[in-house]
Amino acid sequence: MEISELEFHWFEDEIDDIGTRPDGEAVYDPGSTATHSGFVLVIRTDTGLEGYCRSTFYAKQVAAQIEEAAGTFLLGRDPLEREEIWWNLRRILRHSGHMGLGPIDIALWDLAGKHYGASVAELLGGRRRERIPAYASTMSGNPELDTPETYADFAEECLEQGYPAFKLHPLGEPDRDIEACRAVADRVGDEMDLMLDPSSTYQSYTDALRVGRVLDELEFTWYEDPLRETGDSIYAMRRLAAELDTPLLGLEHSRTEPFGLFNHLEQDALDIARVDALLGGGITGALKAVHTAETAGIDVEPHLGGPEHLQLLATITNATYFEHGLLHPHVDLSQTNSWGYTEQIDRVEDGHVTVPDGPGMGVEIDWDWLDEHGTETTVVE
Structure with missing residues (x-):
């Protein structure tokens, strides 16, 4: 069995009431319309077996890297030689952040699961959990529209929907983020795990430390990037992790x-690690980080x-x-997570998401949706 060609099915769709802050963060903005694009990558073999990955993160840059690496x-x-392919691609894409590696590796895992008639979870060693607890992760705040009360009201709404945890993305100003965290903690802090993700917006260590000390006081579950x-x-x-009680x-x-x-762990520079299969090396790369x-x-x-996650x-x-x-009380950007699939893959019920149990990634591509929203199809052969 050999890889015979790669195919990109490009699509785009629009979401109403989404705008962009000056720092690039997507925010609630009534009257604005955001256009999101992405692709479904098909890796096809000479036997007709196919593996898929749907990607919407930095799609054009990622696709350019995939096309660069495909021919050589x-x-x-052999599509089952994922480990050797992973190392080859990580080296060849080393000067460009190797973001194209993730979708390739995910599609190869999907293909392998179909080849063996097993889910990726089974290939990874077996399913420990059928349902995963989900936390409500907010959109970043629009300083002109969102207030601490907006966050607190929404956190209470998410609690009523069954979410066990709530993560704030920032208004982007330390003092306003502190106000929002206090409001949310006062409203639901005894009933939900709470997290803050400033999305790398704080310009000084002293600002980050000042916010972190408030999170210590409020007993947040983690403080992110x-x-x-x-x-x-x-x-x-390392300095921040040493100063704060809240896990970094x-x-x-x-x-x-x-x-x-590994370098951060050896220097005691964090307490919890983020992994990302799409942006960071696929299932293979994520699994290496997990271990x-x-x-x-x-x-x-x-x-x-x-x-994949x-x-x-x-x-x-x-x-x-x-x-x-x-998520936001007036618009739900999570709908983009299901674009291109035949079903909503991240439906939350009783605070949990169900793991797909079909072969490979366990999800089906919605080719009718792609025909309706598609912009072009390109083939590398």
């Missing part, structure tokens, strides 16, 4: 995967929702939550 390192290869250097500075992260979660924005994670953290007794938390969460022992988002 994919076409003609506060600094604008995106967590790459082991020095800054890091490395969502750093594409160093198990290697950078690196596991050897140190450290938990991981996958970034946002997708079938549900399959991963079903089998690993050092993770708790599925990130369900991005």
